[in-house]
Amino acid sequence: MKLTVHTPPEVPLEAEILSPTSLAGLSxxxxxxxxxxxxxxxxxxxxxxxxxxxxxxRLELEGDLSFVKLIGQGMAxxxxxxxxxxxxxxxxxxxxxxxxLNGDAQDWVGEDMTGGSITINGNAGHMVGxxxxxxxxxxxxxxxxxxxxxxNEAGGAMRRGLVAIGGNSGDFTGLNMVAGxxxxxxxxxxxxxxxxxxxxxxxxxxxxxxxxxxxxxxxxPIFLRFYLNYLRDVGFEIDDAWLNGSYQRxxxxxxxxxxxxxxxxxx
Amino acid sequence: MKIRxxxxxxxxxxxxxxxxxxxxxxxxxxxxxxxxxxxxxxxATSVIGCRCEAxxxxxxxxxxxxxxxxxxxxxxxxxxxxxxxxxxVERIGQSVMTCPTTACxxxxxxxxxxxxxxxxLRYFGDGYQGSKVLNDRxxxxxxxxxxxxxxxxxxxxxxxxGGGNLLFLGKxxxxxxxxxxxxxxxxxxxxxxxxxxxxxVVRSGSKPGSRYKALPAxxxxxxCPTLRGSAPKTELGEDEACVxxxxxxxxxxSSVAEAMRQGMHAAVEAGGEGLARITAGNYGGNLGQYKIxxxxxxxx
Numbered sequence: 002m003k004l005t006v007h008t009p010p011e012v013p014l015e016a017e018i019l020s021p022t023s024l025a026g027l028s029x030x031x032x033x034x035x036x037x038x039x040x041x042x043x044x045x046x047x048x049x050x051x052x053x054x055x056x057x058x059r060l061e062l063e064g065d066l067s068f069v070k071l072i073g074q075g076m077a078x079x080x081x082x083x084x085x086x087x088x089x090x091x092x093x094x095x096x097x098x099x100x101x102l103n104g105d106a107q108d109w110v111g112e113d114m115t116g117g118s119i120t121i122n123g124n125a126g127h128m129v130g131x132x133x134x135x136x137x138x139x140x141x142x143x144x145x146x147x148x149x150x151x152x153n154e155a156g157g158a159m160r161r162g163l164v165a166i167g168g169n170s171g172d173f174t175g176l177n178m179v180a181g182x183x184x185x186x187x188x189x190x191x192x193x194x195x196x197x198x199x200x201x202x203x204x205x206x207x208x209x210x211x212x213x214x215x216x217x218x219x220x221x222p223i224f225l226r227f228y229l230n231y232l233r234d235v236g237f238e239i240d241d242a243w244l245n246g247s248y249q250r251x252x253x254x255x256x257x258x259x260x261x262x263x264x265x266x267x268x
Numbered sequence: 269m270k271i272r273x274x275x276x277x278x279x280x281x282x283x284x285x286x287x288x289x290x291x292x293x294x295x296x297x298x299x300x301x302x303x304x305x306x307x308x309x310x311x312a313t314s315v316i317g318c319r320c321e322a323x324x325x326x327x328x329x330x331x332x333x334x335x336x337x338x339x340x341x342x343x344x345x346x347x348x349x350x351x352x353x354x355x356x357v358e359r360i361g362q363s364v365m366t367c368p369t370t371a372c373x374x375x376x377x378x379x380x381x382x383x384x385x386x387x388x389l390r391y392f393g394d395g396y397q398g399s400k401v402l403n404d405r406x407x408x409x410x411x412x413x414x415x416x417x418x419x420x421x422x423x424x425x426x427x428x429x430g431g432g433n434l435l436f437l438g439k440x441x442x443x444x445x446x447x448x449x450x451x452x453x454x455x456x457x458x459x460x461x462x463x464x465x466x467x468x469v470v471r472s473g474s475k476p477g478s479r480y481k482a483l484p485a486x487x488x489x490x491x492c493p494t495l496r497g498s499a500p501k502t503e504l505g506e507d508e509a510c511v512x513x514x515x516x517x518x519x520x521x522s523s524v525a526e527a528m529r530q531g532m533h534a535a536v537e538a539g540g541e542g543l544a545r546i547t548a549g550n551y552g553g554n555l556g557q558y559k560i561x562x563x564x565x566x567x568x
Binding site for chain 2: 161163182199201220221222223224226227228230231244260
């Protein structure tokens with residue numbers, strides 16, 4: 002099924018129904034009649050999208066989606082391909098399936114997700130893979146791939162899963178992290194790993210560590226080969242030198258459990 | 269039936285149901301991968317005395333291993349899933365984790381049964397261990413003095429076949445040894461099997477039971493040339509003065525059978541006139557679940 006924007010919303014449109022899971026078994030007319038929140042009003046989805054085709058586990062979205070929030074919320078299965086920039090909360094709470102976005106996403110990509118994968122062939126905003134404010138844990142599983150850059154707090158409070166950023170990440174990468182893995186192929190902003198308990202934040206560039214992290218050693222972590230080869234398989238450009246290289250290991254955060262790590266490629 | 273001058277007895281090898289695991293050991297170099305593989309397969313010739321049978325299946329190039337380092341594939345057999353699992357924990361813990369630069373991975377995917385190995389060995393990390401889950405693969409990182417020991421959380425265990433065998437009966441030691449050595453060499457090139465005995469060959473073949481109550485097995489007197497005339501019966505012909513045996517364990521019956529087939533041809537070639545006969549050990553078909561006939565193998 003393909004949904005194409007014919008009237009771009011002028012204020013945020015909360016379209017949590019836009020997922021293969023939610024639209025399974027519905028006809029074009031039934032999908033068009035579904036209610037979405039446009040600002041503070043309830044309106045039919047058909048006021049914004051033209052709907053074509055049958056749902057067979059694959060949903061395509063196209064057009065100016067920059068005011069469309071919550072796409073793929075709670076998605077459990079199927080595939081969704083999106084052409085265009087989207088607003089926040091893409092794939093939040095998703096538990097399965099695959100989202101591929103050819104464009105940029107705003108904040109809270111994969112917030113509280115437990116499974117499935119999100120690929121963003123563009124840039125992402127703040128809080129990629131994070132939990133909501135105040136939550137003790139965020140992402141509990143699944144994978145988020147951002148080909149471009151992301152902003153602050155990537156992997157915030159994540160407990161399981163993988164967040165991979167092809168470009169740079171902002172400040173506080175891995176903030177409050179409980180476990181899981183964040184890999185930034187570019188550069189990270191400041192205060193990486195603040196208050197992290199466990200988990201791994203890995204970057205292919207130097208980073209300025211906060212004082213509550215201690216330098217452990219420089220070594221060759223074998224497990225990282227699995228991750229880098231996996232990222233190569235899903236389309237990231239991985240330098241052979243990273244596979245065989247040495248990494249500085251910093252452990253922290255000492256103000257927390259002190260069992261997290263930041264690995265920084267050295268040579 | 270004869271191949272050249274060697275008679276092939278119309279009999280069968282009686283083999284048994286076993287459980288097996290394949291472990292992939294990798295390391296910084298071939299040397300260290302092989303060092304760990306040799307250690308982990310040490311003292312594993314027979315379940316009778318070693319509680320498992322293990323051997324090196326083959327060496328692996330970096331392209332064939334999970335972490336793209338040089339590796340060795342090892343097969344380990346025991347009488348039950350639990351038996352295999354417990355031996356893996358003991359042996360990987362003592363012989364692989366201890367060996368510089370190694371990592372250890374499950375080599376059997378898709379098995380119904382799995383046994384937690386890394387999940388148990390992780391406690392060596394004394395709370396500093398960590399796990400990683402990627403694409404449904406869970407691994408443990410155990411800190412060691414040289415860096416980290418990486419091991420899969422669980423290992424697949426599958427039904428297998430143990431006790432495939434061939435007996436080479438020669439006119440004297442030299443040609444019998446040449447025949448057995450060549451057979452073992454040919455078999456070792458095949459996948460899915462191991463030859464758990466030293467160099468692949470055993471001279472002390474056994475029969476079940478003993479006149480001494482404490483022993484579950486004792487010398488196969490019917491095949492001992494020195495006992496001709498003193499043991500109750502002999503299986504040896506007049507010109508048969510030396511017997512060597514090859515035991516084959518495999519992941520499936522067809523792999524064991526193929527090893528036996530190629531082993532017989534290689535033995536005949538190398539043993540020449542000195543190899544009088546090839547036969548196989550069985551218990552009349554009353555104990556084992558598999559009967560691998562020698563003649564059918566050569567007729568295929």
